[in-house]
Amino acid sequence: MQNARNDLILGCVLSLVFTLVCFVLIPIGIDVPKSHDPGQLSPAAYPSWIAFAGLGASLLLAASAALRCIKLNALTPRANSTVKCTARLAGMGPGAAGFALLLAFYLSLDYVGMTLGCFLLYAAFATLCGERNWLRLVIVDCILSTALYFFFVRIASVPVPQGILESFL
């Protein structure tokens, strides 16, 4: 029952996304020339075909899930979904924190720099993953950051942004 309901929500969300692509993103985001040779497909043609195919499949997914929901509703009593939903939301917290850390790393990249940013990100992620051996954390963090710096910056000559450490490194 829960699976059917999830598929229904998924089908609706995907239909919405593909509708947005078909009717908003493609018309606005693709420059179509006014006239062209019959052999030259318009730049919008191919993405439109794909988006419409995706929309059709999403609607089909939503419809089949809705049918399954109706059938199963008639057979099984309604389960207490509030408890499950609360537990699911509680489990999402650390995951959201992980993404927030990654986003913070990206946004502060120019200022903090890649090497220092990765040093801080490692420490934060390791703590989030449950690392409580601080000495090991610091040692691994230092070795990893130094190794990455030497490999990418010194050997591979990748122009990594160094941020506030620019003058030191």
Place this chain on the structure above:
Amino acid sequence: MLEALHQGLQLMATTTNILALFAGMLGGVIVGALPGLTGAMAVTLALPFTFYMSPITSLMLLLGIYKGSMYGGSISAILIRTPGTAAAACTALDGYPMAMRGEGGKALHMALYASCFADMVSNLALIFCTGLIASFALRFGPAEFFSLICFSLTIVAGLSGDSLLKGFISACFGLLLASVGMDLVFGTSRMTFNDINLMAGISFIPLLIGLFAVPEIIKAAAGQKQVTQYAGVKSGGVTWADFRRCFPSICRGSLIGVVMGAVPGIGGAPAAYLSYSEARRYSKRGANFGKGELEGIAAAEAGNNGVCGATLIPLLSLGVPGDIVTAVMLGAFMMHNITPGPLLFQDNLPLVYALYLGIMLSSLFLLIAGVLCLRGASAIIKAPKAVLFPAVCVICLFGAFSINNNAFDILILIGMGLVGCYMGRNRIAEAPFLVAFILGPLFEDNLRRSLLISHGNLSILWSTPICWFFIALTVFSLYITLRKEFFQRKKSMCDHAPSTLDSFNKKA
């Protein structure tokens, strides 16, 4: 000819050449195992160093790096679900579930043996069938390419997991995302919204890492990841019975790799997926594919490494590079005043023989370098998850940045990580998305080029016997897959119906 062979042997059999090949192989395996670092990048980095070497030494070094990196991608794909290369993403489908079950060692060993065998088949094809395969590859125009890609896209049906519909939606999403960037015919922008970072399209490696590695890292952070009991890499070897069972898939994968590698512009990833899909279709254990099946790993790795030697066929015989790595190798040839093509076999036959001998030796060195690296890999799998996953995250970020030296790729990685988490939560297979993203540009380009040539006449798409052959294969492949899906669904409905009714009756 014998004199040329003797000269070739003399040219090749020096300590420097053998060391260069082995060092390249070892370095290639390590680089391939690091997420975000590709074989192309490693070969490009090594190119300036080869300027001072003799032609054969420099080619051995580059060849070693290329082949090593092709295999190396499977190590991180199996152990931490972070494919080092695009082709290794297919290996992760079965490799990671096996590692989670404590059979990481077995998976790694099978990947190594399948890679070495396929590499050897590919090398033999290069040596003995160059002329034949090159003439076949030359017949491929846009219409033939289009029909080949159509056939390759049927892989999606076999990789969709529980739901064919979800797999199709996943593929549509991949095709759509692959169409972002500049339009190749008109030169106008498509869904870039004037953002310069999107003009060249979405980078593949950050997308790959985001889709596969980030959800695993986030799971580790969220504490959802079980503390797995990995078997020791040394202890979990492959038995003779295992190898014999997987042997047909390895042979099939090697041949698929050879054919797809010889056609310029295809690459290892489609070959790996096609080999995997075919193995799933013909295997008695097809239902276990995607849940940790050894045969799946063997097929994917055979397809992937079968490409290595074959990509050199158009390079050596026609002077046409098959992929980015062979394009860089073409540069290495040019640097030493050697022009690959038909004249190479007339003017530099000893060099060609020396190259062939080195190529044959590379399969053996791949085995040795692989075994050495597997010993190192055991240290990775014994590391605590609180140390391992943050380290993988940091390496992935550096790797993603270094692809284009662009911070925007990190944003793509994070975005694709979110998409990967959403897909995982809703049981949508990532593989169709990835296959579609890889094949999408080839599919569209060849369709549009065909239509340009024929001034919009669609009949060009079935104008030659090669087109008919691949169209027939596409139809056959779709028919078999849909039929199998239909019967499986019918069977599962029959199995579920009585149990649902029973439970309902009990409750009543």
